[in-house]
Amino acid sequence: MRFRIYRYDPESIGKPRMQDYEIEFDPQGKKVLDALIALKDGLDESLTFRRSCREGVCGSDGVNVNGRNVLACVTPLEGLKQPIEIRPLPRLPVIRDLIVDMAQFYQHYRAVKPYLINLEPEPESERLQSPEERAELDGLWECILCGCCTTSCPSFWWNPERFLGPAALLQGYRFIADSRDQASGERLDFLEDPYRLFRCHGIMNCVEVCPKGLNPTQAIGKIKTLLVKRAL
Amino acid sequence: MIPKRRFDAVIVGGGGAGLRAALQLAEAHLKVALISKVFPTRSHTVSAQGGITAALANVSDDNWHWHMYDTVKGSDYLGDQDAIEFLCRNASSAVYELEHMGLPFSRLDNGKIYQRPFGGQSQNYGGAQAIRTCAAADRTGHALLHTLYQRNIAARTQFFDEFFALDLIRDADGYVLGVTAMEIESGEPWVFEARTTLLATGGACRIFRHSTNAHINTGDGLGMVLRAGLPLEDMEFWQFHPTGIPEVGSLITEAVRGEGGFLVNKLGEKFMANYAPNAKDLASRDVVSRAIAQEIRAGRGCGVHGDYVDLKIEHLGAEKIKARLPGIRELSMQFAGADPITDPIPVTPTAHYMMGGIPSNLHGQVVSPAHYGPEEPVPGLYAAGECACVSVHGANRLGGNSLLDLVVFGRAAGMHMIEYLRENPIPRPLPLAEVEKSMARLARWDRRGGTETVAGLRGEMQRVMQDHCGVYRSEAVLLAGLEKLTLVAARLTDAAIHDHSKHFNTARLEALELENLLPIARATLVSALARTESRGAHSREDHPGRDDKQWLRHSLYFCQNDQLDYKPVKLKPLTVETFQPKERTY
Ligand SMILES: Cc1cc2nc3c(=O)[nH]c(=O)nc-3n(C[C@H](O)[C@H](O)[C@H](O)COP(=O)(O)OP(=O)(O)OC[C@H]3O[C@@H](n4cnc5c(N)ncnc54)[C@H](O)[C@@H]3O)c2cc1C
Ligand code: SF4
Ligand code: SF4
Ligand code: FES
Secondary structure (H helix, E strand, O other), X not given: OEEEEEEOOOOOOOOOEEEEEEOOOOOOOOEHHHHHHHHHHHOOOOOOOOOOOOOOOOOOOEEEEOOEEEXXXXXXXXXXXXXXXXXXXXXXXXXXXXXXXXXXXXXXXXXXXXXXXXXXXXXXXXXXXXHHHHHOOOOOOOOOOOOOOHHHOHHHXXXXXXXXXXXXXXXXXXXXXXXXXXXXXXXXXXXXXXXXXXXXXXXXXXXXXXXXXXXXXXXXXXXXXXXXXXXX | OOOEEEEEEEEEOOOHHHHHHHHHHHHOOOOEEEEEOOOHHHOHHHHOOOOEEOOOOOOOOOOHHHHHHHHHHHOOOOOOHHHHHHHHHOHHHHHHHHHHHOOOOOEOOOOOEOEEOOOOOEOOOOOOEOOOEEOOXXXXXXXXXXXXXXXXXXXXXXXXXXXXXXXXXXXXXXXXXXXXXXXXXXXXXXXXXXXXXXXXXXXXXXXXXXXXXXXXXXXXHHHHHHHOOOOEXXXXXXXXXXXXXXXXXXXXXXXXXXXXXXXXXXXXXXXXXXXXXXXXXXOOHHHHHHXXXXXXXXXXXXXXXXXXXXXXXXXXXXXXXXXXXXXXXXXXXXXXXXXXXXXXXXXXXXXXXXXXXXXXXXXXXXXXXXXXXXXXXXXXXXXXOOOEEOOOOXXXXXXXXXXXXXXXXXXXXXXXXXXXXXXOXXXXXXXXXXXXXXXXXXXXXXXXXXXXXXXXXHHHHHHHHHHHOOXXXXXXXXXHHHHHHHHHHHHHHHEOOOOOOOOOOHHHHXXXXXXXXXXXXXXXXXXXXXXXXXXXXXXXXXXXXXXXXXXXXXXXXXXXXXXXEEEEOOOOOOOOOOOOOOOOOO
16 A cells, blocks of 8 residues: 655654655555554654554544545545545644644633533532433533544634634533533633634534534534524 | 652543542642643543443442442452442442533433443342443543543643653652653653652553553553562453454443343354353353353354354344444444444454552552561552552452542542641652663663564564463463563563654654563463462463462562562451352352
8 A cells, every 4th residue: 555644853854744655554444543553563663643542532643634634543544545645634733743733722622611610519419410401412522632623624724823613612512501510601701702713604624524423513603692692 | 950840749640540639639739740641531541431330329229238249249259348348338429529520421311320231230239130330321431531631620730741651769768759751742851759659550451462452551550660679469360351343452332231232153142141141141241251252162153263253232223322322333333344223243352451450558559568568558659540459350340340440549549648748748859870770761762773673572472462361271371471472572672663763752652661561461471370260350271260268369470580479358348248259150
């Protein structure tokens, strides 16, 4: 199989470059991550990428494969056009090869106060939540913080420091939507901002790439609706 | 000079156990550093699927005494009953606490936490099936890990993400005073000095070729402990989960059987009835794994090679599968090419969980024989989570008890560390020679021109462990494995890496991880050879019976000369009567 992979090491002088690799590898049933590991183990130890769970749940290995942001570990090799071009997630600073600096992404996540706020005394047992109330959280809490969505979002490319991006906004809504959370007002105040939220123009790239099938655009829409309702 | 930072507590590991302990300390306004080789939500806890066990009695009549009985029995009586009582007695409050933190548990119609049946759970000390495992769909670990991480953000825990811990710093009096570590991005070494150190580095199933574990599960904390001259406990006990996807290793949670799924062989027979007439598919994991292994051996396995069995859930219907097992459906379609709504899922026993680990007590203190007995705490050193051996899981862990272990003992360790810090306010001088030793170990990988590769040796080790230390064991097979492993390990001196960049050098990380894996594999083989009985997950074909007279005791392995020592199982609980060892049937 043939690959073209983005290479960059801050230590060796020179610009980032694309490197071609060819390796005997039966793609049947195998994923992009399997190929990266085979290349690293067999051909070039210096090829550098993140990975952990190898089953699409930890969010470590978001990369851009043939122009699309994906998780390497769940992306089948079969059917990919060769040479398979693998690049780091777009528009984030590259640390080395396929590894990007996610600091900005995490900062936006922290900014939405991604934790339950409820100041009432804790009951003896669980707080009750009906299955319907709980269902409001489905499609929100499953986010694995892989960054595939945010780095595919043109609004984020243009305003990476000020627009929170789809992943952080999805998590912002996850707590607004939680019947146990009492800080919706405060959360909406924070989001009511021309940049943090309103840079989203519903381009839907985020929905298209999310490997967990989540829908940040819809969550963003719901936040906007709540803001409108509140203004009335 | 190596940069040095001083904290009250340093926690190595950002999985469920490390985060729970960090939270306790941060909320007490202590200065705590949490170092993790991956961003915390990438820790392996995220993969946990089925749930966390606590006798909430939301669905079936239940109480912690029954949970305790099941756990003692599940452990094949090797679990320490004081620790098991502590675990089960604190389970409900631990789960409620997680709910209060915001964990998005699935719910019952009455608004309470959803619970599902898991293997080995009974009412009334061995009676009808109990329904005890609390779940957030089939992504409970994700929910738990993210919730704990989020609480730590709120508590302002100081995170050192993508830092790799190298060695414990231990002085001549045996006090642990922190760790050496490497910042992965820059490749720079650091010293984290602290009066208390907690190891929460998770499991080590990467010693095997096929496992349900993440690539990062390389048992680094265990390697650190062995290098510090401390022992590992019960390393012969590794859980083989009955239902891993063949070759790939991905786990198909027990919740699938809890929700009504069952196993069949190639003849379509529901064979579990022959092995566990009462509990059938929900017998304990060791029992189900052996049953599958026997079906495969008898030529009743499925597929062209007859090397797996089928797990069927079509009868649950699409709606229930999508609501309760969405993650499993995704995994099965991605890695087995089977949509469980219409097709059976191929499964085979797969290395999954390390019951053994760093000997610790129910306060999370690491204990080791020194002056006056095997339960002597190592001052300043703590362990919690899968890397620790309290021992609550004994010879076989029950499903859902590990997530519980993380939060109960993570919290207990945090609380004890606070106490220790109060009693020991003055930092002891750092033994610089220890730091230098660690730096030399790191520098060793700067060497060029070796004849062996890290990936090559790792692969060979994994094959040896897979072939020689699986579900069934015997003296001859284990001995041959030990010989092979010795040869593989000897070649480590000739290994070199070919990437000498300082920046995010993952080749170097993998080399350091291999240095941890190899002694763990060795500890496993040596301990397994010595234990001439079958108990829980350790099945010796040459010694098929359990031998309580000789072997109702824990193994302690020291890497110096492969020395083995033993200590008694604590049969006395804290407040209730002992559950006397008896024959274990399901
Ligand atoms: C697929 C799967 C499903 C499971 N499902 C369940 C279930 O449903 N219920 C249940 O109870 N149990 C389940 N388990 C078991 C349970 O998930 C694990 O035992 C548990 O999550 C381990 O948590 P931990 O906090 O000990 O370690 P981990 O979550 O593995 O975290 C280890 C941490 O240590 C860090 N670390 C390791 N080495 C170093 C180093 N050298 N330097 C710095 N940091 C380091 C890592 O970065 C990581 O943050 C499952 C296990 C698997 C594999
Ligand atoms: S819908 Fe909004 S958040 Fe999503 S890609 Fe488009 S602009 Fe970005
Ligand atoms: S919303 Fe989807 S793509 Fe975005 S970070 Fe979460 S899981 Fe990844
Ligand atoms: S390695 Fe965890 S998502 Fe791919």
